[in-house]
Amino acid sequence: MAQTPQGKPLPQITDQTRPFWSAAKQRKLVMQKCDRCGTLNFYPKPWCVECGNRGLDWVEVKPYGTIYSLTTAYAVMMNYPDWKDDLPVIMCIIDLDDGARMYGQLTDCAPDKAHIGMRVQAHFVDISEEAAIPKFRPA
Numbered sequence: 298m299a300q301t302p303q304g305k306p307l308p309q310i311t312d313q314t315r316p317f318w319s320a321a322k323q324r325k326l327v328m329q330k331c332d333r334c335g336t337l338n339f340y341p342k343p344w345c346v347e348c349g350n351r352g353l354d355w356v357e358v359k360p361y362g363t364i365y366s367l368t369t370a371y372a373v374m375m376n377y378p379d380w381k382d383d384l385p386v387i388m389c390i391i392d393l394d395d396g397a398r399m400y401g402q403l404t405d406c407a408p409d410k411a412h413i414g415m416r417v418q419a420h421f422v423d424i425s426e427e428a429a430i431p432k433f434r435p436a
């Protein structure tokens with residue numbers, strides 16, 4: 298599997314997911330929006346998660362949300378030792394203000410300070426020439 302300069306696995310970027318990664322590179326958070334029912338999809342899929350419609354448009358969403366759930370990893374993930382320098386890693390499920398629910402890493406926050414209901418804001422970390430990954434920090 299391809300790796301970042303930091304030695305972590307790179308996402309497999311496909312035609313379906315490229316707009317998400319490319320927008321993140323430009324410091325924008327985008328999602329697919331159903332042109333029939335208006336539901337936002339995360340993660341990218343060929344159809345609407347709510348109604349199955351295949352008419353999806355990429356739209357920019359506000360990079361703010363609230364932590365719905367979280368967990369903290371104190372051990373190396375996915376057998377990639379290069380995660381070691383990042384530990385502990387806080388992973389969250391976030392309810393974005395625009396209505397979608399997505400997962401992401403919480404940074405710039407001690408594990409004992411992170412909590413359900415915490416307001417967070419996206420920021421973007423470059424992982425390759427063509428992609429960045431959205432992460433979150435306390436808002």
Ligand SMILES: [Zn+2]
Nearest residue numbers: 331334345348
């Ligand atoms: Zn729909």
